[in-house]
Amino acid sequence: MAISIDRISKSYGEHKDVHALREISLSVHTGELFGLIGPDGAGKTTLFRILTTLVLPDRGSATVEGKDVRDDFRDIRTMVGYMPGRFSLYQDLSVEENLRFFATIFHTTIEENYELIKDIYVQIEPFKKRRAGDLSGGMKQKLALCCALIHRPKVLFLDEPTTGVDVVSRKEFWAMLQQLKKQGMTIFVSTPYMDEATLCDRIALIQKGSIMSVDTPENLLNKYQGDLWGIRTEHMYKALQDLNNFPSVTECYTFGAMHHAQVSGLQMPAELHNYLDRKYHKNIRVEKIKPTIEDCFMQLMQADEREPVPNE
Amino acid sequence: MNKMKYILRKEFKQIFRDPAILRLIFLMPAIQLLILPFAADYEIKNINVGIVDHDHSTYSRGLIQKIEFSSYFNLTEYSDSYQMGLQWIESETADLIIEIPTNFEKNLVRESEATLFLAVNAVNGPKGNLGAAYASNIIRSYNQDIRSEWIQWPRMNPEPQIEVVASHWYNPTSNYQVFMVPGILAVLLTMVGGFLSALNIVREKEIGTIEQLNVSPIKKHQFILGKLIPFWLLGFVVLTIGLMISYVIHGIIPGPNLGTLYLFSGIYLLAILGFGLLVSNFTDTQQQALMVAFFFMLIFILLSGLYTPIESMPKWAQIVAWINPVTYLVDVCRMVMLKGSVLSDMTFHLVAIGFTGVLLNTLAIWTYAKRT
CATH class of the missing domain: 3.30.70 (Alpha-Beta Plaits)
Structure with missing residues (x-):
């Protein structure tokens, strides 16, 4: 099991009255391309931040590659790659410098893991002397993926990687993910786009901090x-x-x-x-x-509304 | 170790690619040291004087001449009506009015006594007070001149006189620039160490890179050291530039104990970098950091003895001033550059700034750990 999440809850706000996650349980198998599908504000980013050890859950526990997010956060940090939703690389460093920097802080070099990023990196290599801030949106995204991959992580966390990216780049991006999956990497990806859900091995539909359904896209459609x-x-x-x-x-x-x-x-x-x-x-x-995944989502959402969410 | 080296290399690359920081580091000392010591000057000159002369006598003219020749006063108005005089004050063409009454000369000669009237515009307090004091001085000396003219000297001076000769130590010509320049150097170091560092750390938060770093094996102390060391070194660069400018422009030779100044500055920078880190912990954007820094900067500068002596502040302000780390650096800069003090003269300063440094850095690291 690459990721296992056991009844995780997280609330924000002064009185802890904004429930971002409510008793979420989930498991992701090794080598799986797992999609977390849900609208904005469903709690996707919070779940990512808990799994990447950036915030602590209020209740519940989670492990990544068998390591606890609370106690073994140092171990997790060495073996996961995280690409946040917002482009967050150094805009004033060049493409190559960014990549080299992230390689160095993970105790590795570009050369050592070049194989892994080669297919993606060749596309931005002509611009390697250019500052990251001057790249186009699609290029930035590729660079961010390279930086998240450079230390050959066991689990790759991608938080809304295709938000704000054009259709062609989105297709390319998903093709890259399929390539990475073939190399045995576990990929945990979130997206608000329902059409991308069918490209995942399994998906979890999340809404208002609760998981409504976890299944393969085909099964989910059959359950309609x-x-x-x-x-x-x-x-x-x-x-x-x-x-x-x-x-x-x-x-x-x-x-x-x-x-x-x-x-x-x-x-x-x-x-x-x-x-x-x-x-x-x-x-x-x-x-x-x-029916499409979106129709399934709509149906599950109604069912959810009929039985009110328990107030914590 | 390799990792630390690379982190530092990255920080320096970013600093030297940021045109704003570079300009700030090289232009700030230049501009502050070129302009401030000349402009921020408490010597009051060019006081505009209006004379209301009802007497029109030889003595009154003598007095007016004496005032006119003084370098402190400009004689701007002259009339024989006090009403006019008040209008000058209102329209600010005169800061000070001297009214010479009718029969000034007559009374002076006959009764050996005469009165004068001084009226001062006290909107600008120091200017008014000093103006009145200067004017009284001139009148007193004029009085002395007249007396010595009249007296037929007996064998012994019937009026015992004390003549005061003052010698200005450490600043023989009482030059205001010599007083200001070391203080401004202290302010520059504070800006680089305390505020540029805070802005730099907050920037990582603002652009989100701090999250990327947090999800990496990079350790907290490596990140913090990577941020603080460059600004510690830049502090010395600014100090060196500042010392060169003060030598070239103001002719101030920093004395034989330059090493002492650098040593103390090094310790001071450690303390103020802790302050910068503390500010960055409580802010999320550069804008917020700037506002907080600006607030502290005002207090730091006004309550550091840079412009006004701490001894003349009210008791509570004196306490604040001696908590303020900038006070110690301003003092040490002046001690070393003007008096040629050595390390043993500033034991108290060293202990105080060392303590502040430990306190600020502990607080900073504690809150940093707490919030991430």
Whole structure:
């Protein structure tokens, strides 16, 4: 087990009334690419900061590679790589100097672990004399990844690595993660983008400091209850209201250019079509669609709201 | 050890790439030492005097001439109405009015006694007080002149007179620059050691690199030493530049005990670096650090005896002044540069600053450990 988390809680604020994490338990296997998926403010960064020994949990315990985050923090610090969400390298040092600095403080050299970062580093090597502050967003991200990897960590923590990065760079980045995984590295990554979830081996959906579900992306999709319909009409706003009033629809929300309606106990799409027709909608299109991770997230969130979170 | 070396190399690289810090380190001593000693000067000169002369006599003219020839006064207004005189004060064309009454000469000759009236604008307290004192001095000496003119000297002087001759030790010409320059050197060291270091540490927090360092095997003391050693050395650079400027511009030779000054400065820098670290522990952005530093800087400078003697402060302020580490450095700079003091003369200072250093650094390391 690379990471195991046992009932961790963490609160902030003067009266400890902001609950960032509520009794979270989780385990990540060695060599796994594990995704922590959740919206902003769900508690992802707090969990990262606990696992990388930057803050202590209020309650509960956690180990990384068998080392306790409370007692063996020094050991953990030598074997994990951490890439925080915000770019935090020395902007006034060059690409090469940054890399060399982080190599040195981890008692190693660029040459020693060059193999590991080669594929990523060759892309920024032409700019190695340039100051990190003058790099583009995608380049900065690659440099940050190199710096987090330079000491060949056993576990790599990536906190929202693709936030604020363009689509092409995001794809490239995930390809790099797959490469690293092949080398046997455990990768713990968080992201607010649900579409990236399918690229992970397993994912945990986190919301308001609680884990709603942990599974492989496929299983999670299979667990989706009821059917999902994609609906389009000429008056999208009115359609949203009407659909929410339809008895068989448990939840309806806007998803891109259409509405997604979670429906249970309904046999024929015609029923939905007729209902909208009666409400004077025009150009109605109803189609059955496959749920995405985001739809699963929405469904789990509703279930969560129905049973209120226990007040601590 | 290799790691420490690399950390230091990185710190120096960053310092020398930051144009703001470089400018500060080389220009701050230059500008402060070039401008401040000339401008921040408590010798009051150019006091504007208005004369209200109701007498228009030989003696009144003699007195006016004597005042006019003094280097302290500018005769700006002249009239024979006191009302006019008050208007000068209001419009600030005169700081001081001397009113010479009618029959000034007559009374002086006949009754051997005459009165004069002095009115002072006391908005600027020291200027008014000193102006009145200077004016009284001149009038007294004028009085003396007249007496000696009249007296037919008998065999023995009937009026015993005490003549006072003063000799100004350590600053023979009572030159204000000589007094100010060592003090300004102390302020410069404080800025580099206490404030630049605080800003530098807080910057790591602000840009988030401190988190990267925390998630690394780098030890706390390595990080702190990496931050403090460069500024300790820069303190000496600034001191050296400052001493060179004070020699070239002000002709101040720092005396035979330069080593003593460097030794004491080294210990002082350790103490003030602890202060910088303490400030950085309680702030998260450079802006906050700057505000806190600015607040302390004002207190440090005003209550250090740099401008005003500590002995003339109220009792509570004297206590604050002797808690203030800058006081000790200002004192030691003056002792070494003006008096040529040796190490044994400053035992008390050494003990005090050593104690402050231990206290500040312990506090700093304690709060640093507590907050991360």
